[in-house]
Amino acid sequence: MTTFELNGKEVTVQGDHPHLLAALRDELGILSAKDGCSPSGQCGCCTVIMDGKARISCQLSAERANGSTIQTLEGLDIEEIDKMGQAFAACGALQCGFCTPGIMIRTKVLVDKKGPELEREYAARHLGAHLCRCTGYVKILDAVEALAKGEIPEEKHSAGIGSRLVKYEAEDLAVGRRPFIDDIQVEGLLHGAFLLTEHARADVVSIDASKAENLDGVVRIITADDVPGELRVGLIHKDWPVFIPVGGRTSYLGDVIAMVVAETREIARAARELIRVEYDVLPPITNPLEAIKSDENAVWELDGNVLSTSHYKRGCPEDVWSDCAHIVSETFQTQRVDHAFLEPESTLATLTPDGHLYVYSGGQGIWDDRNDISRVLDIGTDDVTVELISNGGAFGGKEDMSNQAQTALAAWLLRKPVKTTLSREESFLIHTKRHPIRLEYKIGCDENGELLALSARMVGDSGPYASVGMKVLERAAGHASGPYVIPNIEVEAIAARTNNSVCGAFRGFGANQAQFAMEGVMDRLAAMVGISGWEIRSRNVVTP
Known part of the structure; x- marks a missing residue:
């Protein structure tokens, strides 16, 4: 004690x-x-x-x-906390609000210590202990300065287009009054924890949950055998298994083998370590260029490693390369990027008094959540309600379901409320990433820097499951030439299936990667022509 x-x-x-x-x-x-x-x-x-x-x-x-x-x-004193909330709201010092209560506590310590003498640089140094993924730090420091000086800006409300708005629920978010899903407590709540695969590509030979089932406080172990409906979900293609069954094959390190439901989160997490899984380990396919050439399937029960191919052509680049005064051929490689939202994924599934399934989701598509949950449970969509609880950041990374289907299944089977909240490590493994894309560019211009031709070939690593990977590569192809006029252009963009992390939606949606390459070759051409980067862009930009 x-x-x-x-x-x-x-x-x-x-x-x-x-x-x-x-x-x-x-x-x-x-x-x-x-x-x-x-x-x-x-x-x-x-x-x-x-x-x-x-x-x-x-x-x-x-x-x-x-x-x-x-x-x-x-x-804290109500008057003090209200003043802090007002300052952060008026300064626009928050967005999702998940990180803000922690920043508030740090702010109180700084203001109590330094008062009006608190310097911005000193505050910034101490706020280095806090990550804010949405807002950035300038407006946060503005709010801290306002509190230190006792000069709280007046909150301005909408006066029409162009006016500055105070964020909805800003004060309650800032001071931690508005709950996120993991903050919601209901009577009789059980907790879920996932056992993820140990291997990115392996056949599951057996699952022994007997020791976990005998641990005090464990209510049930759920596997693919307990799924009454369809096993796979997905935003575009239904290819993402919610569990990998015995006899199935894992396809990335975020695949779920089993779910433990227990009286507490700690018991559930302890019990999953007692589950024994026998694997027949296979070499993972991790190179997208090799994957698209291979006859060996990277993903369980899916044929081929090409998720999609986007191709378009205008004019004929091959006919005009000889007319170009300057040609740049370059290969670019972007990296896989995590969204790094501050709130790990959390789902709460409950049942209403009349037996209706009610799911609290932090996802970015509650209708998709509802439809896929109903398919997994083999019930009608009218039997499921999914309520969106504003999440602590997403940026595209919560468009796909993470733990909604499994948590809903647990609540439905047990007829009790169940909450599953991922750890940071589990979140990193399960949710999608920004696509790493290899971009091979060839571009030519005349002696004055006027663009004549562009050829681009892109190969993006989409991981094992579709998510929205084909749309990301399609968008990358569409943005291949940037905002420039090019009369002759040919672009091909391939989304490859591998055993790396699933890649999906992320702000920019493929355009970022394409612009990285396009702007890179523009700079190289400008140097060849002998003009500035600004000038070559000005000569070729699309005009009304």
């Missing part, structure tokens, strides 16, 4: 928790401190005040708090 003062009251922690953050959230009901990355301590969302100092609570054991004084946003 650990005893400390929390927001002015003495409390005792009874449970066995992995860190102080879990004790605060799961046992003591403190929800302003968010879990964005525990136990790595990298995001700052779980910051609390401990003995007058800002501390990262996921890096402290509950025992370390014994005898200390801890303060969270729930314990």
Whole structure:
């Protein structure tokens, strides 16, 4: 047991928790401190005040708090917290709001220590302990400065087009009053945890869950055998299995083998480590260029490794290369990028008194969620309601389902509410990424820098499942020439299936990668012609 003062009251922690953050959230009901990355301590969302100092609570054991004084946003004076919320709202210092309560705590410590003497550079240095994926830091520092000086800007409301708006729910988000899915508590709640595959490409020979089933607090182990309807989901193609069954084959490290449902999150996560899986391990196919040439299928029960090919042609580049005064041939390679939203994926599935399935989703497409959940459960779409709970960042990475189908299945089978929240590591493994694309460009211009021809071939690594990969490569092809007039152009863009991470929607949607290559060859041509980058762009840009 650990005893400390929390927001002015003495409390005792009874449970066995992995860190102080879990004790605060799961046992003591403190929800302003968010879990964005525990136990790595990298995001700052779980910051609390401990003995007058800002501390990262996921890096402290509950025992370390014994005898200390801890303060969270729930314990601040109402007038003070309202003022902080007003400052952040008026300065536009938040978007999704997941990171903001932690930043608020840091702000209080800084303002209490320095008051009106708080310098922007000093505040910026200390806010380095916090990640903000949506907003950036300029407006956050504006809000911190306003609070330090006691000069809270007036919140301006819409006066029509061109006026500045205060974000919807800005104050409640800033101070942690508006809950995210993992903050929602319901009576009789059970918790889910996934067992992910150990191998990116392997046949599943057997699954032994007997030891996990016998662990106290475990309610049920769910596998593919428990799926009453269709096994696969997807935004465009239904090719993404919600579980890999015995006799099936894994296709990337985010594939789900089993789900443990237990009385607590910690029991569920402990039990999954007791599940024994026998694999016949196969070499993963990770090179997209080799994948599209291979006769060996990268993905279980899918033929071929070419997800899509987009091709178009205008004029004939081959006929005009000889007319070009300058030609650039270059190959570019972009990297796989994670969205790095601060809130890991979370789903809560409940049943209404009349037995209707009600799912709280943080995804970006609740109608798609509803339709695929109904297919997996083999029930009508009218039997499922999916409510969107504003998420803590997404940027395209939550368009595909992550844990919605499995959590809904667990609640439906058990007739009890179930919540599944991914750890940061699980989130990285499961959700989609920005496509890495290899772009081979050949471009030519005349002696004055006027573009004459462009040939581009792109190969994007889409991972094993479709997501929206074909649309991303199609968009990349469409943006291959950028905003420039080129009379002769031929473009081919291939989305390849591999055993790497699934790639899907991400802001820019393929255009970023194409522009990286196009602007690169424009700079090289400008140097050959002997004019500035600005001038060559001005001579070739599309005009009304």
